[in-house]
Amino acid sequence: MTVRKRIVITGASSGLGEGMARQFAARGRDLALCARRTDRLDALAAELRAAHGVTVLTRALDVTDHDRVFAVFKEFREEFGTIDRVVVNAGLGKGQPVGSGRFDANKQTLETNLVAALAQAEASMEIFRDQRAGHLVFVSSFTALRGMPKNLTAYAASKSGLAALAEGIRAEMSGSPIKVTTLLPGYIDSEMTARAARRNPLQIGAEAGARAMVKAIEREPAKAFVPTFPWLPLSVVVRLAPTSMLRRFA
Numbered sequence: 001m002t003v004r005k006r007i008v009i010t011g012a013s014s015g016l017g018e019g020m021a022r023q024f025a026a027r028g029r030d031l032a033l034c035a036r037r038t039d040r041l042d043a044l045a046a047e048l049r050a051a052h053g054v055t056v057l058t059r060a061l062d063v064t065d066h067d068r069v070f071a072v073f074k075e076f077r078e079e080f081g082t083i084d085r086v087v088v089n090a091g092l093g094k095g096q097p098v099g100s101g102r103f104d105a106n107k108q109t110l111e112t113n114l115v116a117a118l119a120q121a122e123a124s125m126e127i128f129r130d131q132r133a134g135h136l137v138f139v140s141s142f143t144a145l146r147g148m149p150k151n152l153t154a155y156a157a158s159k160s161g162l163a164a165l166a167e168g169i170r171a172e173m174s175g176s177p178i179k180v181t182t183l184l185p186g187y188i189d190s191e192m193t194a195r196a197a198r199r200n201p202l203q204i205g206a207e208a209g210a211r212a213m214v215k216a217i218e219r220e221p222a223k224a225f226v227p228t229f230p231w232l233p234l235s236v237v238v239r240l241a242p243t244s245m246l247r248r249f250a
Contacts, residue, residue, distance in 0.1 A: 001218065001219070001220075002135075002137050002220070003010030003115065003124060004029070004084035004085040005030055006029070006030045006031075006032070006080045006081075006082060006083055006084045006085075007024055007029050007030070007031055007032070007083075007084060007085045007087065008031075008032040008033075008034070008073065008076055008083055008085070008086040008087065008122060008124075009021055009024075009033055009034075009087045010034050010035070010061065010063055010086075010088060010089050010090040011029065011031070011034075011035055011063070011089045011091060012031075012033035012034060012035050012044070013033075013035035013036070013037040013038075013040040013041045013044065013090070014035075014037070014040060014042060014205065015141065015179060016089060016206070016209060016210055016213065017033075017035065017087075017089045018091070018210075018218075019032055019042075019206050019207060019209065019210025019211075019213075020089070020210050020213055020214055021044060021048065022048065022210065022212040023210050023211055023213075024045075025051070025052045025054050025056070026051075026052060027056060028052065028054060030043075030054050030055040030056070030080065031048065031054065031055070031056045031057070032056075032057040032058075032059075032061070032076040032079075032080065032083070033045060033056060033057070033059075034058065034059045034061035034072055035060075035061060035090070036060065036062050036204045036229075037146050038058065038060045041058045041060075041234070042058055044056075045057075045058045049114065049122055049193060050064065052239060053185075055080075055115050057076060057079055057080070059075065059076070061090075062069050062087060062189070063090045063112065063116035063117075063119065063120060064111055064112055064115075064116045065117070066115075066119040066160040068249045069116070069119045069120055069123050070119070070122070070126075072124075073086070073120075073124065074127075077127050082131055083124075083131075083134065084125050084133075084135065084136065085125075085135040085217075086120065086124040086127075086134070086135075086137065087122070087137045087138075087139065087140060087217070088110070088117050088121060088136070088137065088138045088162075089107045089186065090116065090117075090120075091112060091113045091117075091139065092109050092112040092113055093109065093155050094108065094109055095151050095152060095154035095155045096151055096154075097149075097150050097151065097153065098154070100138075105154075105169055105207050106153070106154035108152055109154045109155055109158055110157065110158045110161075111241060112158075113155070113158035113159060113161075114158045114161045114162055114165075114231075115128065117138065117162050117165065118165060118206055119177055120193065121129060121136065121138075121165060121166075121169065125169065125178075129161040129177045129237040130179070130218045132176075132178075133177040133178060134140060134177075134178050135177075135178075135179045135180075135181065135199045135217075135220060136166075136178070136179070136181070137180075137181045137217055138163070138165070138166040138180075138181070138182050138183065139164055139181065139183050139185065139196050139213075140159045140160075140162045140163045140166070140182050140184050140185075141155070141156070141184060141185060142158040142181060142184050142185060142186045142187075142225065142234075142235070142238075143156040143159055143160075144156060144159040144160040144162065144163045144184060145160075145184070145235055145239055146239070146241075146246055147160075147243075147246070148246055149246055149247050150247075158235055161182070162182075163182050163187045166180055166182040167182070170182075170222060179220045179223065181216075181217060181220055181221060181223070181224065182222065182223045182224070183213055183216060183217070183223075183224055183226055184223065184226065184231070184235075185209065185213065185223065185225075185231075186202060186204075186225070186227065186230070186231040186234075187200040187202050187203035187204070188203065188204055188205075188206060188208075188209030188210075188226075189204070189205050189206040189209065190202060191208060200248055202230060204227065208227075209226070209227070212226045212227040212228075213226050217247060
């Protein structure tokens with residue numbers, strides 16, 4: 001297994017991004033963390049340095065500021081010398097039913113989860129192509145498998161597009177030292193899921209979810225459902241399910 005020592009994580013101030021940062025730091029990895037909320041980011045960085053003796057860089061970053069994405073990734077590489085892995089994690093889940101008067105929310109979801117992810121992928125791949133090595137990780141979603149109803153429609157569409165983007169890059173990089181992984185998490189506790197009206201019975205805790213994601217990332221598969229059970233077997237069911245049954249996932 002290739003050890004990726006220097007890792008960039010976007011959206012690292014809370015939720016799964018923060019959880020993955022903690023897991024990687026415990027494994028002795030140096031981190032470059034970015035998010036909009038720098039107070040939380042800097043507090044996390046100080047904690048991880050003290051607890052694990054790792055190097056942790058931080059930058060303020062709104063991933064929808066595309067020029068800033070390129071600048072921040074370049075700064076991280078200059079400070080570290082090399083970037084071994086980038087986890088495209090920053091995302092948004094504020095969609096509303098299409099036609100309900102909330103085009104603004106759905107547009108913002110697609111711009112953050114897909115267009116901004118493209119900017120992160122472009123910035124990462126420029127570095128990896130120059131280095132001739134690297135690992136690009138996309139945090140997609142189990143909902144990417146099918147079109148989803150209600151508040152999940154725009155979100156699922158954005159995550160499906162993200163998965164297709166990852167697959168295209170992976171196909172081009174096949175056989176090269178540049179690896180591309182798509183993570184498809186199921187329901188994991190986060191700030192995003194905390195806003196839901198009710199907790200999904202299949203939902204797992206944030207720490208367990210982050211641990212499962214990092215374990216999958218370290219294997220560097222093409223795709224991984226997280227956690228594997230029940231989401232891998234459920235993926236077969238969802239792909240074959242009639243459209244009417246998809247309401248159960250909304």
